[in-house]
Amino acid sequence: MQGYDKYAFEPFAVTVDLAVLTLRADTLHVLLVERGQEPYAGQWALPGGFLLPRESAETAARRELAEETGLSDVSGLHLEQLRTYSGPDRDPRMRVVSVAFTALLPDAPEPHGGGDAAQARWLPYDPARPLAFDHERILADAHERVGGQLEYSCLATAFCPPEFTLGELQNVYETVWGVALDRPNFRRKVLATPDFVEPVPGAARLTGGRGKPAALYRAGTATALHPPLLRPSREGRPA
Amino acid sequence: MQGYDKYAFEPFAVTVDLAVLTLRADTLHVLLVERGQEPYAGQWALPGGFLLPRESAETAARRELAEETGLSDVSGLHLEQLRTYSGPDRDPRMRVVSVAFTALLPDAPEPHGGGDAAQARWLPYDPARPLAFDHERILADAHERVGGQLEYSCLATAFCPPEFTLGELQNVYETVWGVALDRPNFRRKVLATPDFVEPVPGAARLTGGRGKPAALYRAGTATALHPPLLRPSREGRPA
DNA sequence: GGAACTAATAGTCTCTACGACTATAAAGAG
DNA sequence: CTCTTTATAGTCGTAGAGACTATTAGTTCC
Secondary structure, eight states, X not given: OOSOGGGOXXXXXXXXXXXXXXXXXXXXXXXXXXXXXXXXXXXXXXXXXXXXXXXXXXHHHHHHHHHHHOXXXXXXXXXXXXXXXXXXTSSSSSOEEEEXXXXXXXXXXXXXXXXXXXXXXXXXXXXXXOOSTTHHHHHHHHHHHHHHHHHHBSGGGGGSOSSBOHHHHHHHHHHHHTOOOXXXXXXXXXXXXXXXXXXXXXXXXXXXXXXXXXXXXXXXXOOBXXXXXXXXXXXXXXX | OOSOGGGOOOEEEEEEEEEEEEEETTEEEEEEEEOOSSSSTTSEEOOEXXXXXXXXXXXXXXXXXXXXXXXSOOTTSEEEEEEEEOOTTXXXXXXXXXXXXXXXXXXXXXXXXXXXXXXXXXXXXXXXXXXXXXXXXXXXHXXXXXXXXXXXXXGGGGGSOSSBOHHHHHHHHHHHHTOOXXXXXXXXXXXXXXXXXXXXXXXXXXXXXXXXXXXXXXXXXXOBOSSOOOOSOOOSOOO
């Protein structure tokens, strides 16, 4: 099977699907679009689309991300391939192989209506929300993957604006994992990890809300956490 | 872009590529095939092939795995999607999107010549070995992924036969990571992790080689390691 | 203006678990 | 029998995580 002998292959449609996650008001939100046509007309779906003839999946994903979020500069955002979904009956009309991506954003403005009729909106992440095609599964996989990556990478800063407080960073962990963390311990751990975050020279946030103003930090140069920051209380066998 | 409007899509060829890894004589080996035709005729490549019309990538990968290894029962082997490679110039003849998989085997017999002219062989893993297409990159990604997964999953047993000694299990880690581990500490860690391995009731391996005979273990029911078994000495920032 | 509240930050104590060891046991090779 | 090799047992010191308490510096409410 190593030669593509005599062009003996079946043509497939190839798409990208995006699980775009963000934090709004301490809740995990997902970018969803409402389908305007059959199948699954009127249902929510992950944004996505076909690869252009000379595009890689990564390029197509970033293009879709820009189109769907309406953000002018999407180049710094975290975008990562999740996995590929290739079941033969994913789409009732034809054979579609879809490369799924996960994108993480700091809180973003409401997307505009997109190019076509269907609307795009930020909706709270809810594993029970029915989605078109196998997008429920893709979204669940994305959530699981991101949750796992928080443990041993510095990914959490991708949810934060350029300057953030340690409380905001902790909110990322608590929201994605759905658990409460001890504030002093979290702080100690983050500051003990070299180059995870670095303090912003002057300034301490003032009138943001109640309580003592917090110091501001920027994302550091580290990409991995050694040792990792493990989720609490997972006795036994997770996925 | 959420509707597949008017079938406005480009057809692609979709293939699977397999990075099949095993341990032979305490060395990491890869299953490679020699290409019989252009392009890259005579060069080594990862085994793989086209998806059949109603196959998922996973199904195709397991079929290819059975064909290329010549093993009769391939159902219990560890097979996992790695990622998808979709650069527009991967194959000089046409647009090919390839879903790559990683497979882990206990030491396996030399594969037979396969269905077509090209030969298939186990060769020592060597990141510097030139491969056809972008297979060098795929293989490097597979190695990196497997190395990382050893840290927080029970994947290492996938390289071992049904019954194995702790020394063999330690060899998996040392070979894949390319580092030496302390034997008593490794043993303590593995046995302290619930359900990572379980002792085989009777029996202790006898005349295998020199030294005191080792007890035999089987893979347990656990799939994840909490806390993880981290690679030593990675100060700073790995991938 | 003070009291109550809220969140950030500092610091303590304990215990687990890992790294670095030393020691012993059980086989084969010579 | 001795040497070598590998498996297994156990010890000691320390980094780091969990569970706390305490203090500080702002808001909000009366």
